[in-house]
Amino acid sequence: MAVPKQKHTKSRRNKRRMHIFTKASVLTKCPKCGQLILPHTVCPYCGYYKGVEVIDVLKKLTKKERKKKEKEMKVKKREGEEKTKEKPLTWEKMSQK
Numbered sequence: 001m002a003v004p005k006q007k008h009t010k011s012r013r014n015k016r017r018m019h020i021f022t023k024a025s026v027l028t029k030c031p032k033c034g035q036l037i038l039p040h041t042v043c044p045y046c047g048y049y050k051g052v053e054v055i056d057v058l059k060k061l062t063k064k065e066r067k068k069k070e071k072e073m074k075v076k077k078r079e080g081e082e083k084t085k086e087k088p089l090t091w092e093k094m095s096q097k
């Protein structure tokens, strides 16, 4: 069996391990519901990917949960619509910038 000839110091060990660490996962916003999700994956909250519904999110839920989720989705949809409506800039706002 190979046996180490000399002791490796803590410094040497730590220098070797300086590249070993976990990175925070990169998250993007779902364009449909605005939740933070992993990029290039189907959104687990609304079941949409590239503007197409891939998963029926409401299918597995119980009646009570389904009603709650539908309500949440409606509220988010309204918020999204309000945000898009606010977009047109007035001359006053443009002059401020």
Ligand SMILES: [Zn+2]
Binding pocket: 030, 031, 032, 033, 034, 035, 043, 044, 045, 046, 047, 048
């Ligand atoms: Zn989503």
